[in-house]
Each structure stands twice: as C-alpha cells, then as structure tokens.
Amino acid sequence: xxxxxxxxxxxxxxxxxxxxxxxxxxxxxxxxxxxxxxxxxxxxxxxxxxxxxxxxxxxxxxxxxxxxxxxxxxxxxxxxxxxxxxxxxxxxxxxxxxxxxxxxxxxxxxxxxxxxxxxxxxxxxxxxxxxxxxxxxxxxxxxxxxxxxxxxxxxxxxxxxxxxxxxxxxxxxxxxxxxxxxxxxxxxxx
Numbered sequence: 001x002x003x004x005x006x007x008x009x010x011x012x013x014x015x016x017x018x019x020x021x022x023x024x025x026x027x028x029x030x031x032x033x034x035x036x037x038x039x040x041x042x043x044x045x046x047x048x049x050x051x052x053x054x055x056x057x058x059x060x061x062x063x064x065x066x067x068x069x070x071x072x073x074x075x076x077x078x079x080x081x082x083x084x085x086x087x088x089x090x091x092x093x094x095x096x097x098x099x100x101x102x103x104x105x106x107x108x109x110x111x112x113x114x115x116x117x118x119x120x121x122x123x124x125x126x127x128x129x130x131x132x133x134x135x136x137x138x139x140x141x142x143x144x145x146x147x148x149x150x151x152x153x154x155x156x157x158x159x160x161x162x163x164x165x166x167x168x169x170x171x172x173x174x175x176x177x178x179x180x181x182x183x184x185x186x187x188x189x190x
Contacts, residue, residue: 034135035100035110042131046116047092048085050078052187059139066145077143082188090119108135113149 041054055074064071064080071077084091096114103109112131117124130149134142 033100034108034138035098037138038110038133038135038140039098039112042112042133043093045081046084048081048088048090050081055081057140058143059136059141062139062141062143064143064145067147078187088118088120089122090117092117103134106137109133110135 038057041057044050044054055078058074058077060074061072062074062077064077066080069080071080093112093114094117096112099111099113101109101111110131110133112133114129114131116127116129118127119125128148130146132142132144132146133140
C-alpha cells in the first residue's frame, strides 16, 4: 500500500495534483495495475476537472454511492461529478494511499484512503474519506465514498430497515434533482 502526497511526487506531477488535475489520465501507456489506470481519472473527477474520457473507467451499469446520493449508470455518475464545480469553488484529493486486492480473475477491489479538500462559499473544508471501487474487467461497477470512513447508511446497515429505506429513497431523490439540474448527464461544452 503506497502513500502519496503532493509533496512526495516529482514536480510536474506535484503541480498537477495541486491543481487537482492529472494529465496521466490521457496517456496511452499500458498500466501496471487496474488502479494505475483508474486513479488519474478518479483524481480528475474529484478535482472538478472531469472530461468525458474520465468516465470511460465506468461500466455502463455502474453505481456511485455517497452519503448524499445514489447514482445508477454512467449518465447519473457524470451528473454527480459535474455538479462538484457548481457547488464548490475548489475541490481535490490532497493525499491518498491505495490498496488493491484481486477478488477473482478480472475482479478487483481498490481502496483509496484519502483526504479531500473543498472550498464552499469561501470556507475551507477538509474531509477524510475511504473510496471503495469494485471493478470487473478493468471497469468500475461500484464506487462508494465513505465520508469520515463511516459505512454508508442503507436498509442493510441501520438498526431499523425502514429508516434505511427512507435514507435510500432520499439519496435517489437527491440524485434525481442533481441529474435534472445537470442536464441529465450531458457532457458540458468545452
């Protein structure tokens, strides 16, 4: 498990990470592992600098879940990440460590223990998070973001399943509203 900070990388990569943008996402070099291929794209997503190519890391039926929303399919995932730039004046992952586990042939789980930075209405927000990515054949099928490393609330993880179901419905409603506001996952014009 490697630990990465902006200060520990070469100057060019350090500057890219400082800006929350990773040019490696567009490089055509063969990756060493699934996480080597996926990570530059994840950094771009969380830095509000996503391009349509950054979403090619997701399988068509992929899901993204965090404490506020549950996105199903690439278009809703696009809406989730494109909305970051609308809400925050700055966002990025500032420090991370990665652990990659092979579950079975073609299936991996990638854990990204990280610190995220956001600027909202002039206020700095620092947050720890655990990003869990489940992949099949090199594509993400499930992306979870556990804020403060706490498991996501749903009908399976809370004491009262009805409360968990209400939380799930609220996340879906939040996703639908975000999806509508973000033109239903349409890529922004550059």
